[in-house]
Amino acid sequence: MSYLDKVNSPKDIKKLNIDELDELCQEIRSLMIKTVSENGGHLASNLGVVELTVALHKVFNSPTDQIVFDVGHQCYTHKILTGRRKEFSTLRTENGISGFTRPVESPHDIFSSGHSSTSVSAAIGLAKAKALKGDKGKVIAVIGDGALTGGLAYEALNNSSIDTDNLIIILNDNDMSISKNVGSVAKELTHIRTSPKYYRFKSKVSRGLAKIPKFGAQITRFITVTNQRIRKKLYHSTFFEDLGLRYYGPIDGHDMQSLIDALTVAKAHSHSVLIHVSTVKGKGYDFAEKNPSKFHGIGKFNIDTGEPLSKGKTFSDAFGENLLSFAEKDSRICAITAAMATGTGLVNFANKYPKRFFDVGIAEQHAVTFSSGLAKNGMIPFFAVYSTFLQRSYDQLVHDVAMQGLKVIFCIDRAGFVGEDGESHQGVFDTAYLMSVPDLTVFAPATFDELSSMMYQAAYKEEKAVAIRYPRGGQAVLPENYKYEKHAFDVIGDSSNDICLVTYGRETEPCCKALKECDNAFVLKLNKIKPLSSEIADVLKNTKKIFFLEEGIKSGGVGECFAELLLENGVNAEYRHICINDEFVKQASVDSQLKKYCLDAQSVIDIVNEKI
Incomplete structure (x- = not known):
């Protein structure tokens, strides 16, 4: 019997030792790779958090302890461990389990998810509600470094220390370093500080000092200030501690014992805590480790080669080709994306015209206002964005683009039905809110030739903001005698x-x-x-x-x-x-x-x- 066969709920994980947990992680990865190869899904991000998710369920008691996954595209291990292993083969299929967290599926899924940078905000609200009601348990937000490029995450972090003693934030850093440390001393300090034995000793000393008449509190304050100063010398960035969070890290996100120790210490804390975990995106599958962007969200693929099973030109491809052609002839053409260069077809543009390509991170609001600045000073910005994500920047579209009378061109990918990604990703709302915006022209191509023509019209014939919306996948097949003549209808x-x-x-x-x-x-x-x-x-x-x-x-x-x-x-x-x-x-x-x-x-x- 495999270890997966023994795990039907988080309680079963608590019976396993470290070696058994490591074996369980490998079995989870194998199941994950097989299922995503058949159904499509988010593979690289999920492979990177297997050990972290297992450790979370080893230490905490879900759903009393509430785990909130940012975006939710890294929740596959969580689903497998919370009673959905037998249904995992139905991942992202009709009437099957979702590729994101959905409370209708399980009480272990706390929030419906799909969009980035929301977890800390939600977790603070959950934690505060627990405190007000006197409910037991911690609230744990799991957020990636990519999601920290979204402004909402910082609004939440700024609010994270408001009298909240049951909040834990896990920063899953799989690309960039957030808080660089200096040398082996800092590394050893992190190891010591996350040792449960050290934490118990520290707590015992603190309780003992508190009993000393007159001088106990003064000694405790002196030690606390001294510790803070030492950490500032050893850690270049104390950003999180300056916000009032107790910071631990970086922790090796694939070392089970280190993870369990750090989480155990965080669980015992009476302060808001941030644990910085370093992971490898695509861990355990060579193709995904070497090309995590390709395997971020992928359709069905061949496990042995890593190659997608379905091929064919898409609207995203056509958009990228057209924009590249325009840029060759016009130095004013710029491309903007919110961390979706591959998905929107802008990789070749980025490689050829890096100075006119801007990936602003998962920050759609900034992308729109940034584009308006480009337009104001004479550039022709094309912002390529999925329909579901453009809705996050409606205010900027109205206030910073349309109201200013600026020509920003919104190329809205994945408009209409998108299929298996489900409720959070369907591109069915953009028409309703775009129709309300004054001085905005909206085109809807059915073919690649129409897309090219409409992009040209937007760049050189229209005076103000333009949106061009097109679906996921290939072009429509229209009657042979039909020809687009640039008419409104x-x-x-x-x-x-x-x-x-x-x-x-x-x-x-x-x-x-x-x-x-x-x-x-x-x-x-x-x-x-x-x-x-x-x-x-x-x-x-x-x-x-x-x-x-x-x-x-x-x-x-x-x-x-x-x-x-x-x-x-x-x-x-x-x-x-x-x-x-x-x-x-x-x-x-x-x-x-x-x-x-x-x-x-x-x-x-x-x-x-x-x-x-």
Whole structure:
């Protein structure tokens, strides 16, 4: 029997010794690599925190002690250890377990996650609530060094020492060093300070000193100040201690005994504590260790070669190629990303034009305002960002770009359904909030050629801010006789027919496919979804039924704005809006999601024929 077979809850881990825990970690890695190779997922980040997660569950008592994973893309070991090992093969599949923490799955998952830099804020709130209610247990926030590039993390750290004695922050440093130390003395000091024996001795001495009349408190204060001064000499940065946190580290994140010792000391503390843990991203799988960016979020792949199983040009690839071409001819072209150079197709741009490429870290708010500064002084900034992450910088889009009348070009990747990443990553909200922003033009390409043309229009034909939204994956297949002529909208089919299917972007393909089975119908394809052209009303003035189909949320979406346009222009037609109605889209394949929300070709046919 493997050790994995013996672990059905965190309680089972407490029965294992160090050697057994190390063996358990290797079994977890093997299971993880096999499952992600078949289902896709976040591999490198999860491989790096196996020992850390096992040690957390060895020392603490989840869910009484609450563990909050930042982003949640490193929670696979946690899921395996908290009763979901048998369901792990369903990771990221429809009706399976999520690739992120989800409280609906388990009481051990404290917060739904998916976006970065939130854990410390949530943990402080959880810890304060425990204190106010008199509940037992610690609250542990596990945050990576990448997430510390997000401003929310620093807002929380600034608030982390407010009368909170049950908070522990684990800084998982797998890339950059946060607090560099000096030589072997500092290293040995860290080892001593995280020894449970030393901590018990220190506590005993403190209690003894406190009993000394008159001078006990003075001696204790003198020792404390002296310790602080010594640490400042040995550690170049005392940033965390200056914030009121007790700092321990760096700790080897793959040394089980060191981790257990450090966590045991932190658990015994009556102060807020930060433990700095150094880990290797992709640990235990050679391909992931050598190329952690590639294996950060990866689809199905061959375990023996590390190569993805699915290939083909994507909108991200096309965007990167186009921007590179523009930059060759125009030195004003700049590329901005929020730690997503690979995902958004900007790697080649970064290599060729490093001075005009800016990766600002996981800081979408800063990325937008930074871009506005570039634009103000004459550059042409293209900010490439996933739809789900752009929503984090809505205020900057409104206040620092649109209100200033500046031309920043937002290239919004993963717009619409994204599939298996689930609720936190679906790109279905951007249309609703973009439609509300004054002086913003929004394009929706369906093909790579359209994307290229719209990028050119944005850079050289538009005067103010522009957003170009495109889906994950490849381009739509449209009728052979269709050609994009840079109009705000196009008609596909005979506009004298009674039924019109209105749509944009990827959804154009299933609507065009449906035309083959639908008599008396045509497609109105929106290329520019904001502003909507008033000429549309002239095309639809004699139409009897209009179906608006979009991969977006209903409230405030393009379909609602389109209905208003029809009403204002006296178009008297039966109108139906097929979209996402006031709910979060759960994980499934994109094809399954399209079918569920009646946006696949067969559903469109059934809608037109009034079967749905």
